[in-house]
Structures are given as C-alpha cells and as structure tokens.
Amino acid sequence: MERIGLIAIMGTLAVICGLALAIASAGDAVVLLAGILVGVGLTLLLTAARRWSRGDLEPEEESAIQPALTPTPGVEDLLGALDEPLLLVEGKMVVRANAAAVAMLGDHMVGEDVRVAVRYPAATELLTREGNTAGSVEIIGIGDPDRHWTLSVQPLGPATRVVRLTDRTATRATERMRVDFVANASHELRTPLASLIGFIETLEDANGPDDAPVRERFLGIMAGEARRMQRLVDDLISLSRIEADKHRAPADAVSLVALARETADTLRGDRSGRSRVELQVEEGLPPVAGDRAQLSQLLHNLVSNALKYGDPVRPVRVVVARGGPTMLRLAVIDEGEGIAPQHLPRLTERFYRVDAGRSRAVGGTGLGLAIVKHIVERHRGRLDIASTQGVGTTITVLLPILLDSKAAAAE
Structure with a gap:
C-alpha cells in the first residue's frame, strides 16, 4: 500500500515537471520529453486512483497519501504562477x-x-x-x-x-525598428553617395581650361556631401556606443553648469560674434551622476537644433536649475515656429524629420534627438518635449544628482 502513495507522488511530480518544461521551452525535443513526462504522470495517477477506489489502502494510510492523490491544486498553482x-x-x-x-x-x-x-x-x-x-x-x-x-x-x-x-508585441516592434533603421540608414547614405558618383563622372569629362568654374562648384558640392556622410556615420557610431552602455548607469561627478557654459561659448550664433545663447543658471548646484562626453553631446545637440530651427534673430535660452530634491533640470528654449502636435511623439525616432528638406539643408542627420533620448535613458533621467506653433519649443531634461556627500558643488 505504501507503493500506491509512491506511485501517486511520482505521478504528481511527473505532471508538474512536464507542464513546466512544456511552458518554458519551445524546442521540439524538450516539448516531446515534456509530453512523455505528463503522459507517464497521468498514467501513474490514474493507477493510484483506481487502487484507492478499490479499497487497497488502510484507513491510517489514507491521510498520509491523500496530498499526493490531489494533483489539481499543484497544477493550478503552477499555472497561476x-x-x-x-x-x-x-x-x-x-x-x-x-x-x-x-x-x-x-x-x-x-x-x-x-x-x-x-x-x-x-x-x-x-x-x-x-x-x-x-x-x-x-x-x-x-x-x-x-x-x-x-x-x-x-x-x-x-x-x-x-x-x-x-x-510577441515588443519583439515585433524591435524587429520593425531594426528593419526601418537599416532601410533609413541605407537611404541616407545612398543619397549623398549617388551625388558624389554623379559629380565625379561629370568631372571626368570636364578637364578643359574653360571648365575651372564648373569643377570648383562641383568640388564644393562634393565636399558638402562627403561631410554629410561623415556626420551621419559619426552619429550612427555614437548611437551604437550609447546603446551598448545603456545598462551601465554612469556615476562620475559632472558639472552641468560648466558644460552649459562651454556649450554657450562654443556655439555662437552669428558671424559678428554675438552669442545667441543666453545662459540662466541657479547658483550652488551639485553635480549630476553622468558621463561627461555624452552629456556634452546632449547639450550640443539640443542647442544646435534650437539655433538651426529656432528664430534666426531671437536668442536660445539654456536654463540649469533644481528639478526636485534629487534631480537637476536642463531646459533649452527657442522662439521659433514651433512644432505641430502630431509630430511631437515621433521626434526622438531615428531619421524622423518634421521637414526633411529643411533638415538636410541645415546639415541635420535625423539622429540628434534619438541620441539625446538614449543618453537621457542611460543616465536614468527624463526627457520632455513641449512646443506651441508660433511660440516656440522647450526641451526639458531631468538628470539625477550625484548622491555622494563628498562630491562638491560644481561651478
């Protein structure tokens, strides 16, 4: 009679193990093994149940073996988990x-x-x-x-x-993004490459002394297309490196105020030397936990975009201030034409442009805000884009303060 209890226990374990294998794996061999286990387990349980119904068990043994003969709660617990x-x-x-x-x-x-x-x-x-x-x-x-x-x-x-x-929704979305990325990157590289090839073929025939103005104009266009390809490749490499490090949060002490001042000094707006970048910083701000090179790239991308697409006369404001007890707030504000609401959710997509012609004309690669988004995600921060047509655009980034009492406030 003890054998009946052992049979019941073995049957229960076989059913549970088989269900676990069937649920956890999609491999044909493992699925076959799971089916065999469950079939054997059910056979053992039916055998034990039949012997139980015939009265083969002593009354004192019934209570000891009863848990092994009630597999349903175990199966339901497994399904529910x-x-x-x-x-x-x-x-x-x-x-x-x-x-x-x-x-x-x-x-x-x-x-x-x-x-x-x-x-x-x-x-x-x-x-x-x-x-x-x-x-x-x-x-x-x-x-x-x-x-x-x-x-x-x-x-x-x-x-x-x-x-x-x-x-499979997330997997399909990731695959679609990968396909779109490859297609867009190929298109963005193919366009300037086709221009270069066409001008080179033209220059092969324009070798006479009277062709110097044509050669000079074509070479200028070719240089611009080559620089555009270089910017695109640089941005692709940068984006790849940021994504590779996205699971490793940066922890260096970085002065956001100092980076903002460097960016304002570097990106002067017009040939007269008058800076179109107005800096507004709160005094005594602590450093953020970050990667200095990436945060510098983030600032350059945001301020460059504001200068390119904002009003050509009005200034771009860069604000650095407290954004809460554990965050600093960086805001880049322009007074340009603004962006229509339907475009806002897609601005951080790779190669998405509100105005593709204007973007290419000012040297944009379509990756600037995608890079910004990934940098913010790697720094465990938050990104918000708000825009009103006819008023302007404000991009706000919240970054975590370095939680280290020994870190001095950076200026």
Whole structure:
C-alpha cells in the first residue's frame, strides 16, 4: 500500500515537471520529453486512483497519501504562477485558466468551447486538429488591435492540452525598428553617395581650361556631401556606443553648469560674434551622476537644433536649475515656429524629420534627438518635449544628482 502513495507522488511530480518544461521551452525535443513526462504522470495517477477506489489502502494510510492523490491544486498553482495566459483544455472544453488568461479573455471562458474563448481562424484550425498534436500559430488583435501573439498547443495526454499565449508585441516592434533603421540608414547614405558618383563622372569629362568654374562648384558640392556622410556615420557610431552602455548607469561627478557654459561659448550664433545663447543658471548646484562626453553631446545637440530651427534673430535660452530634491533640470528654449502636435511623439525616432528638406539643408542627420533620448535613458533621467506653433519649443531634461556627500558643488 505504501507503493500506491509512491506511485501517486511520482505521478504528481511527473505532471508538474512536464507542464513546466512544456511552458518554458519551445524546442521540439524538450516539448516531446515534456509530453512523455505528463503522459507517464497521468498514467501513474490514474493507477493510484483506481487502487484507492478499490479499497487497497488502510484507513491510517489514507491521510498520509491523500496530498499526493490531489494533483489539481499543484497544477493550478503552477499555472497561476506564470504571467503568460495559459488554458488547460480537455477535448474542446476549457477546464482551467490562469489569472493572466482570465484577465485577457474573461472568466466566462472556463467551461466553454476553446474555439469560443480564442476566436481566431488560424487558431481554430490548430485547436481542432485531429490527433491532439503540438503546434503554434501567429495571431494578432487579442486584447488589443496592435498586439502580436504566438499561440502554441502542447498535448498532455490523449485528450488534454495546454494552450499558451506568448506576447510577441515588443519583439515585433524591435524587429520593425531594426528593419526601418537599416532601410533609413541605407537611404541616407545612398543619397549623398549617388551625388558624389554623379559629380565625379561629370568631372571626368570636364578637364578643359574653360571648365575651372564648373569643377570648383562641383568640388564644393562634393565636399558638402562627403561631410554629410561623415556626420551621419559619426552619429550612427555614437548611437551604437550609447546603446551598448545603456545598462551601465554612469556615476562620475559632472558639472552641468560648466558644460552649459562651454556649450554657450562654443556655439555662437552669428558671424559678428554675438552669442545667441543666453545662459540662466541657479547658483550652488551639485553635480549630476553622468558621463561627461555624452552629456556634452546632449547639450550640443539640443542647442544646435534650437539655433538651426529656432528664430534666426531671437536668442536660445539654456536654463540649469533644481528639478526636485534629487534631480537637476536642463531646459533649452527657442522662439521659433514651433512644432505641430502630431509630430511631437515621433521626434526622438531615428531619421524622423518634421521637414526633411529643411533638415538636410541645415546639415541635420535625423539622429540628434534619438541620441539625446538614449543618453537621457542611460543616465536614468527624463526627457520632455513641449512646443506651441508660433511660440516656440522647450526641451526639458531631468538628470539625477550625484548622491555622494563628498562630491562638491560644481561651478
């Protein structure tokens, strides 16, 4: 009779291990092993239950073995511990659903046909497939019209299956960003490269003494296109380096006030030497925890953009002040034409331009604000862009103060 208890315990462990393998892995070999484990476990549990029903156990043994013969709470606990929506299906009926599945599909689905719970044509074919075989299918729109899911089915026995929904939205978005990035980068490089090739071919035929003005004009254009390509490559390399370090927060003491003053001195607005950059700083500010080179690049990008796209006569204001008990606030304010509201959410996307022609004319690569966003994220800060058409644009960055009592206030 002790053997019945051992059989029940082994069966329970086999079912739980098989479910864990089926849920945690998508590999064919592991899924096959999981199915075998669950099948063996269910067989052992049925054997123990039959012997129990025949009265093979002594009364004093019943209480000791009873926990091993009630696997349902263990299975439900396992399903409930996972964040992904999971359904336990017998035949075509949903008999169990974890909290994630209930939250997304509703609690009414338990006891319903699985085809009613998951109403998707491709999923219906998989869920009703003969032979109770494993499989997966990509579906869109469950829970939200733009969400992408992988629905996978794993058999656990002759008529029992686990249906798992895995959210692939973030993965798809990342892949789409990668494809868009490669396409945009290729286009941005191809355009000046095509211009260079065309002018070189023209200059090959313009070798006469009367062609000097043409050569001079073409060489000037070629130099401008080459510099544009160089800026683009430099920005791409910079963006790649920032992303590579994004999980490592910088911790050096950096004076934001000193960097703002350096930027104001470097980016003077017109040929007369009159600076269009007005600096407004709060006295006695502590340093921020940062990477000096990246923060300098952030300031140069923001102030350069304000000078390029703001009003050509009115000044650009750079404000450095307290932004709370643990943050400093950097604001770059221009009084230009402003930006329409529909463009604001996309300004930090790579290669996104409000006015592509104007951006290229002033030497923009379309990566400046994307670099700013990644620098702010690496510094565990916050970025806000506000703009009113006809009034101007304000870009605000909040950066954490260096939490070190020994760090002196930087001026």
